Amino acid sequence: MSDEVAIVTGAGGGIGSETVRALLGDGRSVAAFDVSNDILEQIPSADSGRLLPLEVDVTDSGAVDAAFERVVAELGPPGTLVNIAGTNRVVSLADTTEQLWDLLIDLNLKGTFLCCKTAVPYMRQLGGGRIVNMSSIFGIRGEVQQTAYAASKAGVIGLTRALAIELAPDQILVNALAPVMTLTPRVAGLAADHKERQLSKIPLGRYGTVDDIVGTISFLLSEAGSFYTGQTFSANGGDTMP
Ligand SMILES: NC(=O)c1ccc[n+]([C@@H]2O[C@H](COP(=O)([O-])OP(=O)(O)OC[C@H]3O[C@@H](n4cnc5c(N)ncnc54)[C@H](O)[C@@H]3O)[C@@H](O)[C@H]2O)c1
Numbered sequence: 001m002s003d004e005v006a007i008v009t010g011a012g013g014g015i016g017s018e019t020v021r022a023l024l025g026d027g028r029s030v031a032a033f034d035v036s037n038d039i040l041e042q043i044p045s046a047d048s049g050r051l052l053p054l055e056v057d058v059t060d061s062g063a064v065d066a067a068f069e070r071v072v073a074e075l076g077p078p079g080t081l082v083n084i085a086g087t088n089r090v091v092s093l094a095d096t097t098e099q100l101w102d103l104l105i106d107l108n109l110k111g112t113f114l115c116c117k118t119a120v121p122y123m124r125q126l127g128g129g130r131i132v133n134m135s136s137i138f139g140i141r142g143e144v145q146q147t148a149y150a151a152s153k154a155g156v157i158g159l160t161r162a163l164a165i166e167l168a169p170d171q172i173l174v175n176a177l178a179p180v181m182t183l184t185p186r187v188a189g190l191a192a193d194h195k196e197r198q199l200s201k202i203p204l205g206r207y208g209t210v211d212d213i214v215g216t217i218s219f220l221l222s223e224a225g226s227f228y229t230g231q232t233f234s235a236n237g238g239d240t241m242p
Contacts (some may be wrong), residue, residue: 012039014184128171164230
């Protein structure tokens with residue numbers, strides 16, 4: 001698997017940038033998708049021969065198609081896709097505007113769908129592939145002031161399960177991650193009462209770390225992950241027990 005081409009979306013973010021680093025460290029070539037080049041500049045370029053940073057809005061199907069074509073031309077067909085691009089707001093139902101609903105559903109759910117749909121023909125050509133989609137603990141158990149976000153992330157779990165069944169004959173494995181609160185720079189800036197409420201629900205008594213999540217991604221992309229599909233992996237310190 002070490003020479004595989006991987007695509008990571010949301011690649012300049014807290015979780016995305018560490019995922020890019022881990023996949024480069026495994027010897028993969030990595031196409032790093034993010035919405036702005038400024039953000040992508042934060043990814044270290046030590047492995048630049050195997051790193052292709054691309055400015056892509058994952059909610060724009062034309063931009064996604066064009067980006068995949070560049071990946072194939074410059075790195076080769078992708079056998080791995082890690083959909084991390086996403087965002088959140090802490091906002092009550094009454095203050096959830098139609099515009100905010102559309103933003104969260106488009107980015108968190110439609111963006112994931114578009115990248116999966118575009119990746120699958122290349123994975124079929126390769127005879128198989130791995131897809132990891134970013135959901136959230138809120139997509140499993142819900143949370144106050146998370147209506148649109150929880151709906152988008154529950155949607156990611158449904159999308160993942162349906163794709164896992166449809167794509168199993170092609171040996172394309174599709175799994176979801178549903179982490180508990182993880183203090184990336186974006187999340188560290190959220191309201192204190194929201195963060196404290198999350199911590200109070202975690203029996204292990206700490207927030208998640210980026211390493212907790214990247215470790216799960218590495219497992220799912222490894223040989224040891226070859227019999228898992230349609231699953232939701234929740235790094236959550238005991239917050240939710242299915
Ligand atoms: N940090 C947490 O506590 C936590 C918990 C559960 C799930 N998640 C999920 O993990 C993912 C990453 O979270 P994070 O904390 O690292 O956030 P982050 O904001 O640091 O990273 C998200 C990245 O997505 C990029 N992005 C935004 N819009 C985009 C678009 N239209 N096209 C392409 N890229 C776009 C951003 O520029 C950013 O670099 C998100 O999907 C989030 O919902 C995070």
